[in-house]
Amino acid sequence: MRHGGRILVDQLARNGVELAFQVPGESFLAVLDALHDHPTIRTVTGRQEGGVAMMAEAVGKLTGRPGIAFVTRGPGATNAAAGVHVARQDSTPMILFVGQVPLAMRDREAFQEVDYRRMFAPLAKWVAEIEDSRRIPEYVARAFHLAMAGRPGPVVLGLPEDVLSREVEVADAPPVMAAVPRAAPADAAAVAERLAGADRPLVLVGGGGWSAAASEALVRFAGAWEVPVATAFRCQDHFDNRHPCYAGDLGIGADPELATAVAESDLLLAVGTRLDEITTGGYR
Structure with missing residues (x-):
């Protein structure tokens, strides 16, 4: 059994992630615990979410694989929007993970609650929110695929707090390989x-x-x-x-x-x- 945060970080490692940028927040503590314990992923802590989003965007530019950033809900998400916008305009693969209020609190104007699908729709290739801990491998694999497929760009995934803390039994998804287009x-x-x-x-x-x-x-x-x-x-x-x-x-x-x-x-x-x-x- 693994909690959702551990499952998510394990998917990042399977996809070759060696560097993740974040500004800590209470909405994704389970992810922070898993990153702290992980032997191969280096975590860089920033002072402001816009900075970590820009750093993740830069990694995507340099490597051709999605740069990874974690920010907390509400103001953390709005601060990170600038980096997502740059990734969209520059066709850079990037995945922004955003903490979210627990599932039972949604649509009640909970503290720092934001509808990420509506907020990031004009900026990202795909915006989704994970509602089932058992589907974390599926969502992460799709995020990697979409960030690199066709015209590369940013993907945003919302992470409800209770989805990250819940322990479930689930298999890891296989790593995602980017399709390489070639001229006929x-x-x-x-x-x-x-x-x-x-x-x-x-x-x-x-x-x-x-x-x-x-x-x-x-x-x-x-x-x-x-x-x-x-x-x-x-x-x-x-x-x-x-x-x-x-x-x-x-x-x-x-x-x-x-x-x-x-x-x-x-x-x-x-x-x-x-x-x-x-x-x-x-x-x-």
């Missing part, structure tokens, strides 16, 4: 044909999920085709800034010459990036 040979050939026929091509890179190997492959690609590469907002490290093919970044206050080059290009190859407000200079 025909699509790659079509892109090569378009590049060969372009007079003023430009590659724009951004989004989440980039690794050192992917960046190095992009450098080889750009060098082979002698094509300029620009980076999207907050993605300057996706391409070697010292490389002869580096054209600059389309962030706030972008170089006017780069903006002109984008506007005059006859082929814009967008790799991994959203064409967001900042990158496009106001959707122009």
